[in-house]
Amino acid sequence: MKGVLFDLDGVITDTAQLHFKAWSAVAKNDLDISLPANFENDLKGISRTDSINRILDFAGKADQFSSAEIETMLDKKNTYYLKEMDKLDNNDIFPGITNLLDQLKQAGILLSIASASKNAPAVLTKIGLIDKFDAIADPSKVAHGKPAPDIFIEAARKINLDPHECIGLEDAAAGVQSIKSANAIAVGIGNSSVLSKADKVVPSTDYLSLSLLENVYNSVK
Missing domain, CATH: 3.40.50.1000 (HAD superfamily/HAD-like)
Known part of the structure; x- marks a missing residue:
């Protein structure tokens, strides 16, 4: 080795929990849905693009947003995450x-x-x-x-x-x-x-x- x-x-x-808090904020504010606690496991270890796609699928809103709109959501998620990360x-x-x-x-x-x-x-x-x-x-x-x-x-x-x-x-x-x-x-x-x-x-x-x-x-x- x-x-x-x-x-x-x-x-x-445990930044995984911080990521999920940030994704939950995006889901609530931009998609008007609440992510269940066990959905955190679906987002573990994957890229932010794959994460937003899984969230959109869960919301039943896949293919309803342009690439620019999705990029805006990703930027918002990162902003939420950085606020949480600052407490580490x-x-x-x-x-x-x-x-x-x-x-x-x-x-x-x-x-x-x-x-x-x-x-x-x-x-x-x-x-x-x-x-x-x-x-x-x-x-x-x-x-x-x-x-x-x-x-x-x-x-x-x-x-x-x-x-x-x-x-x-x-x-x-x-x-x-x-x-x-x-x-x-x-x-x-x-x-x-x-x-x-x-x-x-x-x-x-x-x-x-x-x-x-x-x-x-x-x-x-």
């Missing part, structure tokens, strides 16, 4: 993550972010982890979002590694599929039935460690 590729939302900090600090880092990053750095493992969020650098800065990472893949530079492999391939490329030399960490089924399609090893964080395609699933970030990741990598390879 030479590299670890991290999703951000739901792996390092290092207390919002998930348990065990800072220790894991320190262990990996001390072992000489390269660290890269593979997030669908274009706000990843700002989030990492807000929570004080920006300097822990060697690279951040830019989701605007890849052709396809998760579950396609593009973002994890790009995250590995940014640290000059092949994906098969890396482990990817994800909390969403779409993200796990993305990791596997990139030919990296997938460790899921959360519900084992939802993340069943992962090579290893742990219930929370508390369980992550250098030794666990090394054991998973060596057992699969």
